[in-house]
Amino acid sequence: MLGLDRRLVQLQEDVSVLEKEDDGDLYGVLSLNVIHNEMTEIRLLLDKLNTTTEEQHKQTAATTHRMEQVRAEMEQLETFDTQQVVKRQEANQRLRRDLDKCRNGLHAGPPPTEPPNGSCPYGEFLNISEPRVYTAGEYPGSYKYGAWGRDPKPEPGKESWHWLVLMTSSNRYSNYVRQYHSLSSLIVGQSVPGNVLISSSNPTTNTIQGPNVVLYGGSLYYNCYNQHAVCRFNLTSKTVTNVDLPQGTRYNSKGNFCHLDECYPYTDLDLAHEVGRLGGLHHHPGLW
Structure with a gap:
């Protein structure tokens, strides 16, 4: 806009000069060419301004549309909130705001001349932390062992997806991985797109044995059923596909993780991932 204003002022000055000093000959022709050039540049500036304004309108419309989509998604997530986790958090936030207002109101005036009511031996509240909310999950009490998480190297479009593997047979075997679009969906038990089946039988060759499972790069890694190997299932x-473990590695629940009260069955192989890589811990005779 600043450049356009200057061009308009310059154009007015050039026209005034032409009107005053036009000799009807070469000088007038040159002045007209100068004015013509000025008008061309002004027209270009106007076109650029119109284009910029149109792009801003498009960006505003796109942003508004995206915000409406986000609001719709949030409303849909609230319908999945069967445990009323969101409502409890909102209620806690309102209580915190009311408490802050109360504190500010108390500090605004002079201190009371009489002691406050109540006989709590610990005095006034000093701090209120965030609420701790627990939910029973999708299968409360049904399965004792399993694994869940999020792929650290996800496929495009699946950055927020989570996965769940449950030991559905004898607390030690499984034949599928369950997927969720988000952590909230996993918590409330809304599985989309659902189960990805490794095999219709459980257990059988190349199905999951033991709860030490990890998803990395779009593939599930686990101890193959009744095999001295690690399986890689591409979702x-x-x-x-599978890779044999080093010679002498214990498997089939012969090198479990234990503590004083209990051993966890079929935990011979422990798989984990770090930033940019996948690793495993396996047990050999004589390590303990």
Whole structure:
């Protein structure tokens, strides 16, 4: 806009000069060419201004549309909130705001001349932390062992997806991985797109043995059923490949993780991922 204003002022000055000093000959022709050039540049500036304004309108419309989508998604998530977690958090936030207002109101005036009511031996509240909310989950009490998490190297579009593997047979075997669009969906038990089946039988060759499971790069890694190997199940192609463990590695629940009160069955192999890589811990005779 500043450049356009200057061009308009310059154009007015050039026209005034032409009107005053036009000799009807070469000088007038040159002045007209100068004015023509000025008008061309002004027209270009106007076109640029119109284009910029139109792009801003498009961006505003796109942003408004995206905000409406986000609001709709939030409303849909609230319908999944069967345990009323969101409502409890909102109620706690309102209580915190009311408490802050109360504190500010008390500090605004002079201190009371009489002692406050109550006989609490610990004095006034000093701090209120965030609420701790627990939910029973999708299968409360049904399965004792399993694993869940989020792929640290997800496929495009699946950055927020979570997964769940439950030991559905004898607390030690499984034949599928369950997927969720978000952590909230996992908590409330809304599985979309649902289960990805490794095999229709459980257990059988190349299905999951033991709860030490990890998802990395779109593939599920686990101890193959009754095999001295690690299986890699590709969730997209539904194919399984495996790699043999080093000679002498314990498997089939012969090197479990234990504490004083209990041992966890079929935990011979422990898989984990770090930033940019996948690793495993396996047990050999004589390590303990």
